[in-house]
Amino acid sequence: MADFPQLVFSGVQPTGNLHLGNYLGAIKKFVDLQSSHECIYCVVDLHAITVAQDPVALKTHIREVTAAFIACGIDPDKHIVFNQSQVPQHAELAWVFNCVARMGWLNRMTQFKEKAGKDRENASVGLYAYPTLMAADILVYRATHVPVGEDQKQHLELSRDIAQKFNNDFAASIAACGYGDMFFPLPEPLIQGPATRVMSLRDGAKKMSKSDASDYSRINLTDNADTIAQKVRKAKTDPDALPSEEKGLEKRPEADNLVGIFAALADTTKADVLAEYGGSNFSSFKNALVDLSVAKLSPIADRMRGLMEDPAHIDAILIKGAARAEAIAAKNMKAVKNILGFVQP
Structure with a gap:
């Protein structure tokens, strides 16, 4: 079995209104x-155009995600930050993977069914083939680990299937080219922390989303301290006090969501939060959550606003990051072409 250096890859779509x-x-x-792995973080703008986008707004949203990366603490000098469309090997490898993946695999992708809805015949081919581009995003760097939410876990499983099939289909050529018994690693998911799935502040059964009609359903990363405080205090709760143990959060989705948010912001566990606040009414718990949220999120909002006022600086970060990313991607894509039997320089 090949031994691959540990490398993390993940991306965020530039769809606007980044939130908690x-x-x-x-x-x-x-x-x-960043403290434990080499990391590559990407603004996945090619994925964004699988649905209609306003070109002017898209450019702003690409810069906004980049600003959020930096404001939250990602170091673009020690690690790589770039936007996907600047590195053409993503799209190039995606075509190869379109020829490796099977129609049956893509037909099972639940996210396409959700996004395409009943009018599936009118969805773009890009939306259907989204998972093969995601596989290419990861594997063009031969990344070994991918931090993903629960909603992307199925796509990562497909990435592993594609990598395995490529390794199997071209095993003899991979060995002949000197890459041992496999060229692509089988990337592992990294799902961690108490709030991997943050729910709406107005409905604990719905995921927090920018598309929700109510702005009070979410805390935007650009919200100021007063807005954050107002949204937390207006968050939906139930009439009972907080339980002292996690099992007491069952069938209480709003309470579970707020406790999970507190735990994630405080870098602790739900059990520890309940040990401190169990038995409290929601008004006192919300006051503590307001203080914590403002302390953690206000500096991010301030930094994001400052960065967005200097788009040339953001663009320079993306250009530099893309050059570093392409140096890796081009080397790996050249190897893929060699394995496939393409004639090249």
């Missing part, structure tokens, strides 16, 4: 992983 769910479910984990 994006931070706790993804970006905060990206920051934490």
Whole structure:
């Protein structure tokens, strides 16, 4: 079995209005992983255009995600931060994977069914083939680990299937080219922390989303301290006091969500939060959550606003990161072409 250097890859779509769910479910984990892994973080703008986008808004959203990465603590000098469309090997490897993946595999992807809805015949081919591009994003760097939310876990399983099939289909050529018994690693998911899935502040059964009609359903990363406090205090709860043990959160989705948010922001566990606040009414718990949320999120909002005022600086970070990313991707893509039997320089 080949031994691959540990490398983390993940990406965020530039769809606008980044919120607490994006931070706790993804970006905060990206920051934490910097201390233990080599990391590549990508603004996945090619994925964004699988549905209609306003070109002017898209450019702003790409910069906004980059600003969020930096404001939250990702170091673009020690690690790699770039936008996907600047590295053409992503799309190039995606085509190869379109020829490796099977229609039956893609037909099982639940996220396509959800996003395409009943009008599936009118969905773009890009939306259907989204998972093969995601596999290419990861494997063009031969990444070994991917921090993902629960909703992306199925796509990562497909990435592993594609990597395995490529390794099996071209085993003789891989060995002949000097890469041992496999060229691509089988990337592992990294799902960690107490708030991997942050729910709406207005409905604990719905995921926090920018598309929710109510702005009070989410805390945006650009919200100021007063807005954060107002949204937390207005968050939906139930009439009972907080339980002292986690099992007491069962069938109490709003309480479970707020306790999970507190635990994730405080870098602790739900059990520890309940040990401190169990038996309290929600008004006192919300006051503590307001203080914690403002302390953690206000500096991010301030830093994001400052970065967005200097788009040239953000663009320079992306250009530099793309050059570093392409140096890796081009080497691996050249090897893939060699394995496939393409004639090349």
